[in-house]
Amino acid sequence: MKKQMLMVAGMASMLCLVACDVKDPKQYISQIDNKQVMPVVVPEGFKKITSVAKKGNEILIPFTKYQLDNGLTVILHPDNSDPLVHVDVTYHVGSGREDPGKSGFAHFFEHMMFQGSENVADEQHFGLITESGGTLNGSTNTDRTNYYETVPSNQLERMLWLESDRMGFFLDAVTKEKFENQRETVKNERGQNYDNRPYGLLRERVGEALFPEGHPYSWSTIGYIEDLNRADLNDLKKFFLRWYGPNNATLTIGGDMDEAQTLVWIKKYFGGIPRGPEVKKPKYTQVTLDQDRYISMEDNVNLPLVYMAFPTVHVNHPDEAPLDVLMSILGSGKTSLLYKNMVKNGKAVQANANHSCAELSCQFVLLALPTPGNTLSELETIIRASLEEFENRGGAKDDDIERVKAGIVSDMVYGLESVSGKVSQLAAYETLRSNPDGIGDDIARYENVTKDDVMRVYKTFIKDKHSVVMSIVPKGQAKSIIKADTWQRYERTIPENTGDNNLVLRPGVSDFDRTVIPSPGENPSIKVPDIYRVEIKNGVKVLGAVNEEVPTTTIQLRIPAGQTREGIDKLGVASITASMLEENTLKSTSEELSNQLQKLGSSVSFSAGDNFTTLSIRTLSKNIDPTLVIAMERLTSPKFDTADFERLKKQQIEGLKNAKKNAGSMATEIFSKLVFGYNNSFAHSNSGTIATVEKLTLEDVKAFYTANYGPANAEVIVVSNVNSESMTKHLQTLNNWTGQSSQMPMLNTFPQLAAGTLYFIDKPDAAQSEIRIGKRALNYDATGEYYRADLMNYNLGGAFNSRINLNLREDKGYTYGARSLFNGNDFRGVFRAQAGVRADTTADSILQFRNEINAFKENGLTDEELTFMKRAIGQRDARAYETPNQKLRFLSEIMTYSLDKTFVDDQNTILANIDKAELNLLAAKHLKLDEMITVVVGDKAKVMESLKPMFEKIVELDAEGATL
Known part of the structure; x- marks a missing residue:
């Protein structure tokens, strides 16, 4: 899961918290986006906890938080910008609440909750939402399980009926047949995403070594097959009764809704569900290691991997923020030390850092995959030397702090582009902080990080501290691990099941007929976005739409320089040319441009597809011009440095070799080649083949760029809160772009299929x-x-x-x-x-x-x-x-x-x-x-x-x- 802070942090000056004090607790004036609306009547059985509203242009998510008498927390975020609603029910239970020997129960239960309830038939949950034009899913991590759906706004009552039925009227519908079926589905998920995927067992093995036996993070969320095989239907029902009460849940709704009517529906459908057992916050215990634990495994991979994990703090701990800044300095992007010391010089295909945080523990991770000819031992040495380099240079620089904070603010703004994104943040903050307005906390803590803080956490949690160091090597290459294992996987101790198997049910009550599916209201009016078309001076056509909801701009410049322009003997040249445009230019190094972009909170990237190479730009609208300047520098004045080319060529070859270890991508690519012909370039992977990429030269890249990277037939599509007139002025920077273009070549005749083969x-x-x-x-x-x-x-x-x-x-x-x-x-x-x-x-x-x-x-x-x-x-x-x-x-x-x-x-x-x-x-x-x-x-x-x-x-x- 992406770190929560990266989506929801910013600057303290942007915070606006408004607590509405009213004499009558049943009604208050709702302020949404600075507009005062009609009073909302709050039904009996609810109490309003707090509300947050916007006063100006500050960055926050307006909401009102309520609680039902049965303990259900309710968060509402009205947003009428689109005719849809997003409903999220988050239960504060993940794999971290499981007992030893019963791993995977939380995730297993996520599957079971889609199999119908007392008044919802098997498969009907998916059917009703899909039929309504909606989409749905669920997810489980160490700390919470959530179920969510996005539907047209007229379907809200039906969603509340569905979610309440599986919260309060579920167990009677659970059958042995459903249980066995979903047990097999979970096994297949484990096979597809863990056992049959390169590096798929990495985090499971690291968790076993990093945490004490019995610690709930010592097993993966999906659990062990043997635990799933040992589980019975009664185990599952007890798990539901323990954790799935309304007092351990948060219902969050965002979108186009009548707030008063929504409260009435929530009371109707959820009010009769009784409380479950009381749930306390899990107790945090500092994880420590008495020595470095070296572990290893052989896997069906092409490249070996070194993975170094240090235990640190826990989510929302005061030291989480400075550790995140340290992570960025060491291993995020082209400005990082690991990139400089391993990737830039060609010693590693990939090297980065991560600081993943959860309720009971965080892990500070440093990882790298070597290029052929370099060993895992050498990479470990470079990683440790990079840590010393950080300390010897004096730790964090002002530039580092500025760059990281700018990225935090921009990521927060981008996270507000969808109702589902906003609802997810409100629900996560409430679950882990008991405060949906966690943006305010994050703003403050990241705003206040100092260089001294970063050095302090480095010395506290990283310097001279022990870690788990894992080597993953290709099968048959056991001798290439960093060193012999100093820690061995243990035979797990499975506690005897001495619990009471008598289930004490909590039947819900209703004063209406729950068997009747609520009828949807009138279908909402759907407005296709207004579009505008312009053409700038050098003939580039622009198609745009205005999106006033957030101050962001997304631009795609599509150049007819894709895979169809490759010769069959030059497969992969379009892809590697696109990659070269993200490297050094004639004016700047790639690190300098990356640093500038991060300070702007912007991204500029190139990618090659079948027909087009696409220049993708994302920026806060206030930074359009400087971001476009960087984009055009990359597009029009690449340096085409020999060292960059050789490094990228090696990376592309290793990526192709690794793809051969992924059965899914291999099956799709070979199917495509059989259907469309091996002699048609687009039938192959966009990255080409190992044989063709090995033969590519820098002159091939230059020739491809010269022949294809001109403005003729190029197209721009743009979505921004900036209007068409202003956007046209911004795009005038493209007028300086010149160059040649090529026509779409004739395709080779498709082969006759050997049907039935x-x-x-x-x-x-x-x-x-x-x-x-x-x-x-x-x-x-x-x-x-x-x-x-x-x-x-x-x-x-x-x-x-x-x-x-x-x-x-x-x-x-x-x-x-x-x-x-x-x-x-x-x-x-x-x-x-x-x-x-x-x-x-x-x-x-x-x-x-x-x-x-x-x-x-x-x-x-x-x-x-x-x-x-x-x-x-x-x-x-x-x-x-x-x-x-x-x-x-x-x-x-x-x-x-x-x-x-x-x-x-x-x-x-x-x-x-x-x-x-x-x-x-x-x-x-x-x-x-x-x-x-x-x-x-x-x-x-x-x-x-x-x-x-x-x-x-x-x-x-x-x-x-x-x-x-």
């Missing part, structure tokens, strides 16, 4: 198999058959409640998630079904994919599915244009395909009028299994025999896709 790539010891089934399909068309085919696929594999996902995940428990999709642009299109599945289910998973695809092709969708699809897609536009990034995606679609913004109206007309017959014809046309190929990346020894009867032809490939 299985292409298999062996990944020994893989816990899961990655499956891709599909073929070429339609190119993008906003209002044509492509759009209609996407509507058709929605019920097959485009939603959580789709047939494919319900079968493979919810019914069979084979996977963490399965889907199908149509994806296309103006020159290629594909249909692909995919999943990562448990290895022993590979053959049957392919069979289930086939059955679902074929049944949909033969029989089409049902009346209920048609209604579900129309409701879900018809209402999701309410959350389509909220943030600057969402507006950018909308503008990008218009710009790329020469659309008018009215294409959205045309799509809505198609959606309203399309019928089952047309969709079924599309399914019959595009879902022909006898036109599809199958790609599997998995352990041949485990799965090949079960696959042989299913395919007439099996072709084995290597990791690059070459035939063996």
Whole structure:
């Protein structure tokens, strides 16, 4: 989880805290964004705790905090800028509340809470929210579990009904079948995200070594498989009864709401839920080590890794802030010591620092991955020397403090761009600080950090202190660890289960019929963003939208210099050229520019895709001009330094090697090459191939830049609170940009697919198999058959409640998630079904994919599915244009395909009028299994025999896709 402080800190002078004192506790005047609104009547059973309102342009999140008689904390943040609401229920329980031998319960319970409750049927929770045009999820960490959804504003009452039903009316709906199914799903999640992922077990092993046995941070949030296997249904129910009472929960709502009506609904749906057992704050105990603990493991990785973790304090401790500043100086970005001492000189592909904080402990982490020819022992020596360098140079500089504080303020502002972001911050602050206005605390503590503070915490927690030092090395390279392990994994002591198995239930009460699903109100009015078009003097076209909600600006300059401009023998040159533009210029070093950007709170980056290289700019609007100056310096006057090129080339090669260890990305890339042809550049990874990148020269980069990096056919899309006239003036800096451009080359003919063939790539010891089934399909068309085919696929594999996902995940428990999709642009299109599945289910998973695809092709969708699809897609536009990034995606679609913004109206007309017959014809046309190929990346020894009867032809490939 990203450090909370990075999203919500700033300067003390910006703080405004307003406590509203009123004689009548049932009503008060609400001040939101400086506007005085009608008095809010507070229902009986509530008490108002406090409220915070804006008086000027200060940076804060307005809210009012209440508490119900049953202990439920309620935080409301009205925001009518978009017709949506975000609802978050956070329970103060994470893996840190678990007992030894019962790891993973909090995360397991996160899954169970989506499986229906007393008045909500199995799968209905997902179905109702998706049908409402909303999105939902949950997350678990060491300290809390939260459940959240973003929906059109007319769906708020329904969300409160859903959340209250699983808070107060859950246990009677828990069945053995649901329990076993979700146990398998969690195992698949562990397999996909931990066991089958490079470095996936890193933090679990470090936690075991860093914390004493039995400490709740000594195991990972997902838990151990053996603990999940040992759990029974009664264990789960007891966990719910202990931690899931309203007095251990915070309900936070932000968005377009009637505050008085919202309080009435909250009282109605949550008021009858009884309190749970009292919950006290966990007790913090300082973690110390009596010596350095060296540990190691072999993993299916390409590059070794050194990971050094020091125990420090806990979240919100006074020393957290100066430790964060120390972290930035040592290992954040190109201004850091680790970058200078390891990455800049080519000794490491990556080197950085982190200070991750949680309720019971923080870890100060220093990590690095060496380039070939350098050892982990050498990197450890450099890390320790970098710590000494920090001390010998006198610690933090004024420049360091200024840079870090500027980054904190800008990150805080960016965090206010969405209602979900603001709600998440309010909920997190309340849970961990009992004060939703934690922004104020962070402003003060980071504003007050001094150079002496940074040196003090360095000497207190880092200098001459012990740490856990982990070596991860490729399999078969055990001799390359830093030193022999000085600490061994222990046989865990599992306490005997002597607890009372008698469950004391707390049935909720209601004075209404809970079986009746609340009807949504009238659909909100959805306004597509107004757009403007201008053209600056050198012909660059600009498409923009004004976003007045936050003082930020996001700009994308798209240059037709993407992968399609590469020759097949120069694969990767577009990517490495983009990377070179972030290095030294003819005027400045990359470190100098990075330092300037951090002080501005801005970012400037380049990335290469299929068609375009994109210059992405994000800045506070007050800093547009200096940020654009830096961006144009990088774009127009790169130094193309030989040392930079050699370093980046090595990094790109190592990144490609590491990607070959990721079964998911390998399966998708090889599928793409088979479908679109090995001789088409865009079918390959954007980074190229190991063979082609090894042959690239600096002259290749210069030639690619000269041929493609000109203003002709370049496009700008921008979202800002600055109006079009002012933005046009800001963009005049582009007028000095000159250079050549190239035309889109002809594509090579796509290959004839060997339909029905299985292409298999062996990944020994893989816990899961990655499956891709599909073929070429339609190119993008906003209002044509492509759009209609996407509507058709929605019920097959485009939603959580789709047939494919319900079968493979919810019914069979084979996977963490399965889907199908149509994806296309103006020159290629594909249909692909995919999943990562448990290895022993590979053959049957392919069979289930086939059955679902074929049944949909033969029989089409049902009346209920048609209604579900129309409701879900018809209402999701309410959350389509909220943030600057969402507006950018909308503008990008218009710009790329020469659309008018009215294409959205045309799509809505198609959606309203399309019928089952047309969709079924599309399914019959595009879902022909006898036109599809199958790609599997998995352990041949485990799965090949079960696959042989299913395919007439099996072709084995290597990791690059070459035939063996």
